[in-house]
Amino acid sequence: MSSCGAPAAEGGEALMQKRQKYDKSKNCVRCKDNIGNIVVRHAVYCKNCFSPMIAAKFRRGVEPYVNEAPKGRRRLKASGNILVGLSGGVGSTVILDLVNQSYFAPRTDTPGGKEHPRFNERIWQKGFVCYVDISAVFPNMRDRTNEVRNAAKTYDALEFILVRLENAFDDSWWTSVGGKPSNSELFVDFADQDLLITAISDSNTDPVAALRTFISALPTQTAISQAIPTLVRVLLLYTARHLGVSHVLLGTSLTSLSISLISSISQGGGFTVREESDEQWMAPGSTTPIRIIKPLQDVGMKECSAWAWWHGLPVVQKEKLPGTGQDIAALTKDFIVGLEKDYPSTVSTIAKTCAKLAPKHGSVRRCLLCERPIQEGIDDWLTRTSIRSLSIGNTTPRFSTARLTPSLCYSCHTTLTSKSSRGATKSTSSFVRLPVWLSAGLQSAEYSMFQIPDERDQPAEKTSAKDTEVWQTRKIGQQEMKHAIGDFLIEDSGQ
Amino acid sequence: MAPRNCVLCEKNKAMLKRPKTGQQICKDCFFYVFETEVHNTITDAKLFSPGDRVAIGASGGKDSTVLAYVMKTLNERYAYGLDLFLLSIDEGITGYRDDSLETVKRNQQQYSMPLKILSYDELYGWTMDSIVKQVGRKNNCTFCGVFRRQALDRGAAMLGVDHIVTGHNADDIAETVLMNIMRGDIARLGRCTSIVTQGEDTIKRSKPFKYTYEKEIVMYAYFKKLDYFSTECIYSPDAYRGHARTFLKNLEAARPSAIIDIIHSGEAFEIREEVKATQKVQQTCRRCGYMASNDLCKACTLLEGLERGMDTTGITERARKKMEAEGPAPSNLRTIPFYKRTAGSPAVMIESSPA
Numbered sequence: 021m022s023s024c025g026a027p028a029a030e031g032g033e034a035l036m037q038k039r040q041k042y043d044k045s046k047n048c049v050r051c052k053d054n055i056g057n058i059v060v061r062h063a064v065y066c067k068n069c070f071s072p073m074i075a076a077k078f079r080r081g082v083e084p085y086v087n088e089a090p091k092g093r094r095r096l097k098a099s100g101n102i103l104v105g106l107s108g109g110v111g112s113t114v115i116l117d118l119v120n121q122s123y124f125a126p127r128t129d130t131p132g133g134k135e136h137p138r139f140n141e142r143i144w145q146k147g148f149v150c151y152v153d154i155s156a157v158f159p160n161m162r163d164r165t166n167e168v169r170n171a172a173k174t175y176d177a178l179e180f181i182l183v184r185l186e187n188a189f190d191d192s193w194w195t196s197v198g199g200k201p202s203n204s205e206l207f208v209d210f211a212d213q214d215l216l217i218t219a220i221s222d223s224n225t226d227p228v229a230a231l232r233t234f235i236s237a238l239p240t241q242t243a244i245s246q247a248i249p250t251l252v253r254v255l256l257l258y259t260a261r262h263l264g265v266s267h268v269l270l271g272t273s274l275t276s277l278s279i280s281l282i283s284s285i286s287q288g289g290g291f292t293v294r295e296e297s298d299e300q301w302m303a304p305g306s307t308t309p310i311r312i313i314k315p316l317q318d319v320g321m322k323e324c325s326a327w328a329w330w331h332g333l334p335v336v337q338k339e340k341l342p343g344t345g346q347d348i349a350a351l352t353k354d355f356i357v358g359l360e361k362d363y364p365s366t367v368s369t370i371a372k373t374c375a376k377l378a379p380k381h382g383s384v385r386r387c388l389l390c391e392r393p394i395q396e397g398i399d400d401w402l403t404r405t406s407i408r409s410l411s412i413g414n415t416t417p418r419f420s421t422a423r424l425t426p427s428l429c430y431s432c433h434t435t436l437t438s439k440s441s442r443g444a445t446k447s448t449s450s451f452v453r454l455p456v457w458l459s460a461g462l463q464s465a466e467y468s469m470f471q472i473p474d475e476r477d478q479p480a481e482k483t484s485a486k487d488t489e490v491w492q493t494r495k496i497g498q499q500e501m502k503h504a505i506g507d508f509l510i511e512d513s514g515q
Numbered sequence: 516m517a518p519r520n521c522v523l524c525e526k527n528k529a530m531l532k533r534p535k536t537g538q539q540i541c542k543d544c545f546f547y548v549f550e551t552e553v554h555n556t557i558t559d560a561k562l563f564s565p566g567d568r569v570a571i572g573a574s575g576g577k578d579s580t581v582l583a584y585v586m587k588t589l590n591e592r593y594a595y596g597l598d599l600f601l602l603s604i605d606e607g608i609t610g611y612r613d614d615s616l617e618t619v620k621r622n623q624q625q626y627s628m629p630l631k632i633l634s635y636d637e638l639y640g641w642t643m644d645s646i647v648k649q650v651g652r653k654n655n656c657t658f659c660g661v662f663r664r665q666a667l668d669r670g671a672a673m674l675g676v677d678h679i680v681t682g683h684n685a686d687d688i689a690e691t692v693l694m695n696i697m698r699g700d701i702a703r704l705g706r707c708t709s710i711v712t713q714g715e716d717t718i719k720r721s722k723p724f725k726y727t728y729e730k731e732i733v734m735y736a737y738f739k740k741l742d743y744f745s746t747e748c749i750y751s752p753d754a755y756r757g758h759a760r761t762f763l764k765n766l767e768a769a770r771p772s773a774i775i776d777i778i779h780s781g782e783a784f785e786i787r788e789e790v791k792a793t794q795k796v797q798q799t800c801r802r803c804g805y806m807a808s809n810d811l812c813k814a815c816t817l818l819e820g821l822e823r824g825m826d827t828t829g830i831t832e833r834a835r836k837k838m839e840a841e842g843p844a845p846s847n848l849r850t851i852p853f854y855k856r857t858a859g860s861p862a863v864m865i866e867s868s869p870a
Binding site for chain 1: 559730742768772
């Protein structure tokens with residue numbers, strides 16, 4: 021029903037009132053003396069008060085999660101090492117600086133004397149900075165590894181680790197981080213809604229080629245923009261496991277968090293909305309989880325940029341992926357960043373609202389692609405709400421053939437199968453190699469139900485009106501209806 | 516390129532690309548999947564029982580016109596055993612409802628369904644024209660929305676029905692999910708994807724088009740040659756829903772499944788238990804007996820504000836408190852009749868469809 025909307029139908033505000041940029045005076049709200057240098061959500065801060073405020077927010081975002089048993093000991097001591105994910109962007113550059121400044125750089129300004137335990141014992145024994153290079157995704161992308169490495173050089177207490185996106189398809193990398201080598205190479209058919217799996221013995225093992233085939237087989241630009249961060253995240257996690265890391269820190273700012281929350285919800289990731297802000301990952305076969313912390317999730321992009329600018333941090337310019345701009349992630353980013361300019365509170369409202377949500381049902385399985393919890397019953401829900409075959413209920417489901425669909429979460433399944441309204445629909449099979457952890461997961465005992473068919477070596481053929489409202493009543497004729505749905509009519513399908 | 520065969524029946528020539536799935540299908544298969552998905556929605560949620568009296572909220576727009584047609588079709592095809600009624604609300608906007616009410620009256624004849632038209636004027640003593648004259652155009656949606664919701668319940672009570680079905684489609688629901696997240700309305704976010712809503716003393720209300728794309732509704736109307744009136748309200752650019760709507764349309768253009776994906780997200784999460792505990796408990800309006808969050812329901816608060824010339828009373832909490840501080844309502848204040856459900860037996864005469 022295209023209702024009049026009535027945003028306030030049940031009592032809410034119809035309009036978002038614009039507010040002044042700052043509330044009271046131009047003086048810093050903290051020291052009250054200095055003229056402010058930055059407005060943070062209507063509050064004015066001077067440069068001197070700004071940095072301690074951000075540093076305190078950062079520590080508040082980290083320290084409650086350091087000890088395994090938070091109430092057991094007062095002293096902070098992590099069970100493993102720390103790894104900072106560095107993309108070269110503002111958020112991760114700032115968090116690297118904050119981690120170094122707060123926990124690794126020698127401190128002389130704190131009372132307690134040189135023999136004080138805080139100088140002798142680190143919270144994390146070792147620190148790592150991990151950069152995942154994605155330049156191999158497309159042929160002409162620039163490799164920024166050296167720039168990022170140079171940026172990380174300043175922090176010599178943290179060891180630089182380089183991972184490349186193509187490692188996701190590299191058996192030798194998988195083995196080097198402790199993964200179990202798979203018995204056979206598993207491939208999936210993206211053209212099929214069920215994502216049929218097959219094993220091919222004689223295949224091209226070049227990881228870069230496999231990565232590019234995987235990316236080019238994805239059905240939409242949105243899927244590409246979603247798949248790359250997913251691969252990056254899982255590569256980071258397996259690297260972290262290999263390095264004995266207990267805490268992974270990411271530089272997701274409040275703005276980035278709001279973007280990823282809305283983007284994830286728009287891609288069907290509602291079940292894992294909590295994982296966007298706070299996540300614990302248990303590696304297969306492990307007993308201790310790795311905590312993924314985003315300590316800047318209360319700090320906006322503007323504050324991060326101000327920190328980077330005032331501290332002279334080298335922010336490496338990010339390279340845009342070719343073709344991005346009209347995908348869900350980019351559209352969400354444009355939308356949220358636009359909102360943040362006019363309505364700075366909306367961004368924090370999104371994050372606060374989502375923090376009040378929890379998944380409706382528990383989960384015992386995890387998605388083999390993104391390693392996040394799976395909601396059960398997705399297959400059935402999709403079949404009932406979006407009929408894709410006339411044979412529902414009349415034939416036996418295709419369980420006799422190995423399918424990837426049941427092993428994926430809704431969001432990853434959508435990423436691999438949901439098509440664009442534009443462009444030709446792929447009708448032929450395109451078997452694509454699976455990321456190494458996914459192949460390993462499918463061949464593990466948990467998923468041994470998936471039988472690889474005997475014939476697997478032979479892939480089958482396959483108005484704007486400012487401050488006013490205007491009621492318009494018009495009879496909609498056949499021509500107008502046709503215009504509204506014209507993009508979806510194959511030819512002149514007038515009856 | 517020559518058109519391909521329908522991917523579903525593999526016999527007929529494909530005539531459309533289905534907005535929801537991207538599949539190229541023929542007209543007959545489109546009708547089949549469209550109707551079957553609505554049927555699945557109805558049966559999975561166990562919306563009806565045989566003998567239920569069900570009112571279709573009919574505005575004369577595309578959603579309710581198609582809903583009336585589909586409800587009648589499914590009721591006959593699957594023998595739901597429902598008594599179907601049409602219920603229309605006349606907001607009293609000159610020139611707005613006249614044409615669309617004609618569509619509803621024609622539906623009444625075509626589908627042989629009794630029709631009840633209830634006007635704001637009849638119920639509240641105010642038309643939207645008179646409200647806009649007093650409050651201006653800025654907040655009139657609040658009045659219209661609150662009054663319509665209650666008017667539907669009251670109209671349904673008059674018809675003695677057990678259930679109201681409305682034409683809210685998948686786009687509306689996805690848009691509401693996004694909007695509630697953006698404005699932090701956690702209570703509504705928790706319930707906006709529910710297919711059925713029912714308060715303690717209100718009539719069950721459901722959305723059989725919950726998973727139906729707006730584009731497919733237009734497509735269905737087009738192929739079935741159902742005519743309707745567009746009753747769109749053009750919002751000012753700053754309105755929340757306007758933002759959410761534009762954003763959603765962009766997402767849909769990027770990937771059509773975005774609409775159903777957002778609904779799936781909305782169904783997958785719920786409000787955390789500790790947050791639920793802080794939510795307001797539902798009460799009954801002491802003046803009209805309708806469900807309320809405060810002593811007075813929203814409609815009574817708005818109406819009292821109108822009557823006392825304090826127009827923002829129902830819009831902001833501050834204005835409501837200010838009105839309360841100014842003392843009790845005068846005794847001669849016009850109020851809404853007391854709400855009482857009379858399921859099973861109509862409390863009013865309804866217009867039967869001509870034989």
